[in-house]
Amino acid sequence: MVCFRLFPVPGSGLVLVCLVLGALRSYALELTLQDSGKATCLYAKWQMTFRVHYETTNKTYKTQTISDLGTVTYNGSICGDDQSGPRIAVQFRSGFSWIANFTKAASTYSIDSISFSYNTSDNVTFPDAKDKGMHTVYHPLGIEIPLNELFRCNSLSTLENNDVVQQYWDVHVQAFVQNGTVSKNEFLCDKDKTSTVVPTIHTTVPSPTTTPTPKEKPEAGTYSVNNGNGTCLLATMGLQLNITQDKVASVINVNPNTTHSTGSCQSHTALLRLNSSTIKYLDFVFAVKNENRFYLKEVNVSVNLVNGSVFSIANNNLSYWDAPLGSSYMCNKEQTVSVSGAFQINTFDLRVQPFNVIEGKYSTAEECSADSDLNFLIPVTVGVALGFLIIVVFISYMIGRRKSRTGYQSV
Numbered sequence: 258m259v260c261f262r263l264f265p266v267p268g269s270g271l272v273l274v275c276l277v278l279g280a281l282r283s284y285a286l287e288l289t290l291q292d293s294g295k296a297t298c299l300y301a302k303w304q305m306t307f308r309v310h311y312e313t314t315n316k317t318y319k320t321q322t323i324s325d326l327g328t329v330t331y332n333g334s335i336c337g338d339d340q341s342g343p344r345i346a347v348q349f350r351s352g353f354s355w356i357a358n359f360t361k362a363a364s365t366y367s368i369d370s371i372s373f374s375y376n377t378s379d380n381v382t383f384p385d386a387k388d389k390g391m392h393t394v395y396h397p398l399g400i401e402i403p404l405n406e407l408f409r410c411n412s413l414s415t416l417e418n419n420d421v422v423q424q425y426w427d428v429h430v431q432a433f434v435q436n437g438t439v440s441k442n443e444f445l446c447d448k449d450k451t452s453t454v455v456p457t458i459h460t461t462v463p464s465p466t467t468t469p470t471p472k473e474k475p476e477a478g479t480y481s482v483n484n485g486n487g488t489c490l491l492a493t494m495g496l497q498l499n500i501t502q503d504k505v506a507s508v509i510n511v512n513p514n515t516t517h518s519t520g521s522c523q524s525h526t527a528l529l530r531l532n533s534s535t536i537k538y539l540d541f542v543f544a545v546k547n548e549n550r551f552y553l554k555e556v557n558v559s560v561n562l563v564n565g566s567v568f569s570i571a572n573n574n575l576s577y578w579d580a581p582l583g584s585s586y587m588c589n590k591e592q593t594v595s596v597s598g599a600f601q602i603n604t605f606d607l608r609v610q611p612f613n614v615i616e617g618k619y620s621t622a623e624e625c626s627a628d629s630d631l632n633f634l635i636p637v638t639v640g641v642a643l644g645f646l647i648i649v650v651f652i653s654y655m656i657g658r659r660k661s662r663t664g665y666q667s668v
């Protein structure tokens with residue numbers, strides 16, 4: 258932990274900045290700012306990369322990726338005072354600077370904006386740049402966070418304009434820290450709420466501070482395919498994708514609200530294709546065997562990972578979700594479709610019918626064996642409930658008889 262004195266800020270005495278840099282080689286940035294009373298006023302930990310697109314002297318364009326920020330300094334980061342709000346300022350490599358500033362309202366605080374500046378006169382980073390000089394891109398954000406809560410966004414966030422693509426992930430930030438203690442209450446960004454992403458961190462040393470995100474059950478969604486004659490394929494399911502790379506599993510819950518479905522239906526093959534901002538495509542291909550049963554034959558997937566790379570895999574030799582043609586396949590218990598060693602899909606509350614859908618409704622279901630334990634329980638439960646009901650009816654009948662008898666006697 259490196260602490261150094263910055264500069265005097267009028268009205269708030271000296272500002273102390275402590276840099277808790279785990280390792281300079283690591284790309285994770287971490288900053289704890291303290292006010293004049295040495296109480297923590299702002300905490301931030303995050304990762305970011307930049308892609309800069311620029312015109313060269315020979316009228317072509319080049320793209321420069323800045324992911325290794327090198328040694329960074331935080332000069333200009335402040336707790337905030339009467340004149341200006343808190344600010345995180347970061348300088349790295351030659352001539353790059355990055356500023357985020359914060360504002361406060363009655364019960365919330367906001368990440369007001371982010372501005373990023375780069376110097377195309379640096380002919381090592383930007384060889385042959387046409388417009389040499391400083392360039393700044395500015396993004397107003399206005400992300401509102403309840404006071405005394407830590408904003409967390411493990412998912413990838415992108416800020417983009419014509420020239421610069423900024424990517425952020427593994428973000429933890431709290432401004433206006435109360436009583437010098439960083440809050441344990443996390444305020445999640447929308448993406449973290451909908452998908453449980455364990456971010457893939459591309460540091461050379463695995464970060465010991467990465468907390469595994471809890472895996473909630475994904476919400477079930479109903480997806481359908483229309484062939485012009487009405488619905489020809491129906492699927493209701495909660496989907497959880499599990500991608501394992503370099504021994505690290507990333508678990509993504511599919512949010513049905515933001516997932517789009519298309520597909521096609523033929524007599525012996527049917528396709529359900531899902532896509533969303535993170536899933537480029539997720540194809541389920543169904544086939545018919547022996548002219549009397551259907552099954553899931555193929556899965557073909559492509560997912561955008563948090564670090565910007567794309568994971569794709571396909572397997573056309575699967576055999577899952579097997580049921581008679583003219584019926585649907587159902588499995589309420591969690592089931593796993595293992596597409597490859599690196600990719601599996603966990604399904605919840607599943608019901609699919611890829612063929613012979615009549616009037617947009619499911620036909621009778623054939624249930625998976627995992628559910629039959631549940632089926633065994635149903636008659637037992639029903640039996641117990643019926644027995645109880647008979648006793649209740651009998652008792653009320655006896656009471657009713659007595660009452661009516663006494664009633665007649667009093668008249």
Ligand SMILES: *[C@@H]1O[C@H](CO)[C@@H](O)[C@H](O)[C@H]1NC(C)=O
Pocket residue numbers: 330332348
């Ligand atoms: C940041 O501050 C350090 C020490 O306070 C100083 O040596 C360095 O030159 C400063 N860097 C910039 C970019 O202002």
Ligand SMILES: *[C@@H]1O[C@H](CO)[C@@H](O)[C@H](O)[C@H]1NC(C)=O
Pocket residue numbers: 341342356358359360369370372
């Ligand atoms: C945040 O910084 C931008 C420029 O970087 C500035 O225009 C804006 O007024 C600042 N906002 C606040 C609340 O200080």
Ligand SMILES: *[C@@H]1O[C@H](CO)[C@@H](O)[C@H](O)[C@H]1NC(C)=O
Pocket residue numbers: 352376377378379380390391
């Ligand atoms: C940009 O870089 C050039 C060359 O490295 C330098 O001369 C110039 O002062 C820099 N501009 C700013 C605003 O830092």
Ligand SMILES: *[C@@H]1O[C@H](CO)[C@@H](O)[C@H](O)[C@H]1NC(C)=O
Pocket residue numbers: 380381384
């Ligand atoms: C970069 O610019 C300097 C002068 O500003 C020049 O001496 C040097 O040769 C240039 N390097 C390249 C790779 O163009």
Ligand SMILES: *[C@@H]1O[C@H](CO)[C@@H](O)[C@H](O)[C@H]1NC(C)=O
Pocket residue numbers: 405435436
């Ligand atoms: C901060 O301290 C004050 C006084 O000790 C207390 O009333 C307040 O609840 C504390 N706030 C938090 C968020 O702990």
Ligand SMILES: *[C@@H]1O[C@H](CO)[C@@H](O)[C@H](O)[C@H]1NC(C)=O
Pocket residue numbers: 450451476512513514
């Ligand atoms: C999807 O939308 C419904 C209704 O608008 C909402 O109740 C649910 O929480 C949303 N689910 C997710 C994962 O955002």
Ligand SMILES: *[C@@H]1O[C@H](CO)[C@@H](O)[C@H](O)[C@H]1NC(C)=O
Pocket residue numbers: 484485486
């Ligand atoms: C729609 O239904 C009609 C009559 O059942 C059939 O002739 C036609 O081929 C169907 N169209 C498609 C696209 O399946």
Ligand SMILES: *[C@@H]1O[C@H](CO)[C@@H](O)[C@H](O)[C@H]1NC(C)=O
Pocket residue numbers: 472499500501506508598601603
């Ligand atoms: C994800 O896959 C890995 C490797 O197959 C496995 O160890 C892990 O338990 C899986 N996680 C979930 C939530 O399915």
Ligand SMILES: *[C@@H]1O[C@H](CO)[C@@H](O)[C@H](O)[C@H]1NC(C)=O
Pocket residue numbers: 515516517532533534
């Ligand atoms: C899914 O793909 C279709 C076209 O293939 C596109 O129109 C739609 O915007 C995509 N949906 C999402 C959520 O990306």
Ligand SMILES: *[C@@H]1O[C@H](CO)[C@@H](O)[C@H](O)[C@H]1NC(C)=O
Pocket residue numbers: 457458459502503562564565566
């Ligand atoms: C993203 O992470 C995966 C898994 O750790 C790795 O294989 C891939 O090379 C990374 N991509 C980039 C662009 O860093």
Ligand SMILES: *[C@@H]1O[C@H](CO)[C@@H](O)[C@H](O)[C@H]1NC(C)=O
Pocket residue numbers: 557558571572573
């Ligand atoms: C998977 O889907 C992609 C995009 O539609 C396609 O190019 C590729 O050939 C498919 N792979 C397999 C094995 O079906």
Ligand SMILES: *[C@@H]1O[C@H](CO)[C@@H](O)[C@H](O)[C@H]1NC(C)=O
Pocket residue numbers: 574
């Ligand atoms: C498909 O899977 C079966 C068993 O699951 C295996 O016997 C067969 O060799 C596989 N075929 C191919 C082409 O991988």
